[in-house]
Amino acid sequence: MDRLLLALAARGGVASARQLASAGCSRHFLESAVRDGLVIRLRRGWFALPSVPVDERRAVAAGGVLTCASALASRKVWVLAERELHVAVAPNAVRSPARGVRLHWSRWPGCGQETSSRDGIRASALHAVACLPEEEAVMALDSVVDRGLLPYDDLIELSSLASAGRRRVFDLVVRGCQSGLETRIRLAAVRLRTRVRAQVPVEGVGSVDNVIGDCLAVETDGRAFHTGSVALEEDYRRTLALQARGFVVVRLSSRQVLHDWPATEASLAGLVRRRVHLWTPSQRRRLQNEG
Known part of the structure; x- marks a missing residue:
């Protein structure tokens, strides 16, 4: 019986009767293992260990x-x-x-x-x-x-x-997108024909999920909501630090991106139409002077 279980394990947990026979496992062993619940018959001539994921x-x-x-x-x-x-x-x-x-x-x-x-x-x-x-x-x-x-x-x-x-x-595939939420935001910007960057490093903040245009920082949160004070404080800190650097910050929940997407995308498109994503001339001059 050990030979049968080892033969299945060596093949990722699933094997055909022919493969098992070539490993020295007799039909008698197979039938006995099925009766004892050690092996599952998947279809005619195919067997699996119970540990194999259900979908497989x-x-x-x-x-x-x-x-x-x-x-x-x-x-x-x-x-x-x-x-x-x-x-x-x-x-x-x-x-x-x-x-x-x-x-x-x-x-x-x-x-x-x-x-x-x-x-x-x-x-x-x-x-x-x-x-x-x-x-x-x-x-x-x-x-x-x-x-x-x-x-x-x-x-x-x-x-x-x-x-x-x-x-x-x-x-359309890029390096750096850490979730489907970020990808969806990025593709929305692509459809709006505006520049978008993923995981943008900002001094004093860290990486920003997506920056649309010059300064529209869109952060997506995979958690349903923040209840921990530490997480909330970090969100507040990042938002303030980004605003101090001239960014317009939009923070979206997973629900807004996954389940209320048409309204969310329309709001982002409205911001782009109003050119909120672009530095003003005075901001550009200030950045040039600072640089």
Whole structure:
């Protein structure tokens, strides 16, 4: 029995009956392990350890491996809540997806599976580019880079494998965005055709999430709300320090960015139309004198 469990563990927790047989595990051992609850039968000829994440087990049961947004989320990549399970199947697979499952058939050279139950990061990223709305795909790829799952240059190289109509997603990816909230703000500025910088260092403040134009500092807070006095005091300190340096500060909650986005984006667009994001001539002269 130990041989069976070790053979499964060596393959990431999921293996086919054929793979297990080649490792010296008999059908008798398999059936016994299933009866005892030590091993789970996912579908005909495929087995898993109970420790394998549920979504990965569901993907194998559906005939493939976890991919796209589902595989990225399993790596703590920033993706918006997905109701569907994304599953990569063989290009020649003839399957009708079960309810709540989205199948992916594409394959790319050099972008294989990580395990028998989950796609590698390159394949998962390419599926996300092909599948998700542009903004959500950029959020995910920004997060892939920020989390160190792929170096920026390696990620950008994948653009040659994407369809021509989706390569723009890679053009919008930048280093430094630490959350999908920041990415969404940055892309709003791009749509407004104004300059935007991510994680801008400001003396006496630290890094500012996004600076639109010259001086519109937009800070996004992933916490639902600040209740700790230390966190609140730091927010107040940063805001005052930025204002003292001539910045206009907008601080947004996750709810405003994720769940009330149309109104939030409209407010930001209004600030840009009023040119709040640009230094006044007197501010420019003062900055030049200080420099």
